[in-house]
Amino acid sequence: MASKVYWADLRADFRENLQQKLTRLMKTAGMGEIDFDKKYVAIKMHFGEPGNLAFLRPNWAKTVADFVKERGGKPFLTDCNTLYVGGRKNGLDHLDTAMLNGFNPMTTGCQVIIADGIKGNDEVEVPVAGGEYVRNAKIGRAIMDADVFISLNHFKGHESAGFGGALKNIGMGCGSRAGKMEQHNAGKPHVEQKRCVGCKVCTKICAHSAITVEDRKASIDHSKCVGCGRCIAVCARNAITINFDESHTNLSRKMAEYAKAVVDGRPCFHISLVIDVSPNCDCHTENDAAIVPNVGMFASFDPVALDMACVDAVNAQPPLRDTAADAGDCHDHDYFHRIHPDTDWMSCLEHAEKLGLGTREYELVKI
Template sequence: MRSKVYFTKDISQEGVLKIFSKIDDNISGKVGIKLHFGEEGNKNFLDPSLIKKLIHKLQASLLETNVLYISKRRYTESHLKLAKEHGFDFAPIDILDSAGDIIIPAKLNHFQEIKVGKNLLNYNSVIVYSHFKGHIMTGFGGAIKNVSMGLASLAGKMALHASAIPKYNPSSCTKCTKCIPECPGNAISINPLFINADKCIGCGKCIVVCPTGSFQVPWGSTKLDIFMKRLVDYAKGISDIQKMVYINVLANISKDCDCDSSAHPPFMENIGILASTDIVAIDKASWDLVNKFNQSEDTFLELNSVSGIEQLIYANEIGLGNIEYDLINK
């Protein structure tokens, strides 16, 4: 059976309300809206006012998690401050992993467990509100990426990115000892700096706490095709435990992600807003619309040398959602 994806060209607060009304049957109780506040310097993140009316209608909170790389979005306090500076000052903000994470057993092809921000389980329903655009590692970033990387805790993000053990640099360590009590695996020694791989659980806390940046995310230690499958697996694990519906906004479409502080400007016209209860169908419909409007067979393959279609094919294979859909104009 084909999934339904609703579409409006009306990129406005009313357009968001109208498209949401097509998928709101499953939304009840305490509601959170997962979005992206935009990296400092990024100019393409979605206009905060677009979701104001929806937020007020649902009395919802804005949900995010801290990131692994060095930026204001790594730490809760500076993350909250940046969100407000970017205009997200009209609703409560919940950084879901500010109080740590929870580990949930899962039976996925690449993971036996998923690690998400602890506060996620405080919500009965989550609206995944995604800016559809390019991404250097996954071709495009949409709802699947917003759920998997976007809701994973630091340790979950580490697991997604690689072998889950940080890289470390003994020559920059000042032996301040801040990392020692933070390490739950008791895996760190500092004379010289060393991580015991048998004890490290890949939580990422040392990366956050070290003032000299002596621990780093092991970027690039995973092949892109495997990385995309890991992303999809995580989205499956999270969607199995959390009720979610999806809104994708196809506006300000850059080849780069909103986590890029110097992202390229948008390369094409704005398209509209999509809504669906199927995370795969909405990303596939978004991918198809970008290609149609850009008159390309695979826009993100041309721009980023990564197609991203593998995300969707694999997601369909493992039952995360349906790659076949009907687009319904509203």
């Protein structure tokens, strides 16, 4: 049975601005039917990386937070720390980045909480019902503490997943550092010896005595390492890293299983804004030109149908000239595959459907 996906374009005039239009979309799609009264509500989004300007503006987050508050809920904006080195590697830098990009209680009407804590190890192990790749997903604690989960994502391309939509925002985005390692990496972290100065901070944080320092150079015993990623967070020289060596298909399927762990057992709703559709993730410290014209705002209770509808909507647009979508194999009408030909985004949706997260069949309802 097809799921309903609600869509509104980005036309606006003096009678209704875009924030009001998003509110009407949420109401029409049924988000108001959720019991928010006195409930903690996690609004999962991406705060952008310093230097990237494609991320969602704080105004969109405020609209969602206000919707929740008007119904008695207690919303907070949240994300988990990154596995790679950048402006969101630890909880403090992450908050600084959020503030730099305009996310604070004054602009959004709610607090910002980094779900997996300062060092990325404040996590909960959540069983994955029907999981084939992951037995227990490692999810940021604050996200699992919430009574209601709302996904608000910027729909765009992604160099490993093909595109980043609802499922990636939930699955990869809610994973703690160890959870991200489990999805991205088939191995364990290692030390780049040239960068290491032998400060021994990593040895103090390792709970499994897997790291030793000899001749001012650290090394990791993979027979003891459990892949928690704590050492990555504390290394001031960025000398500890991983190989992002998991296959794109396995990565996509693991993301689906992590998303399953996050949404099971509580009310959830999903919103995707198909605007400024950059070819790569908002985790980059830059953003390339949008590949297609802005499409609109989409919402659904079904994250699988939502992602499928957004992919179809993007691929139905003409490519903008002199952009990443205007190059490559012109016969490949899937822009995300055209830009990132080694990716396998459909495997994520197929696996999510198999897990019971939703269906790729959808009915598009325009408001």
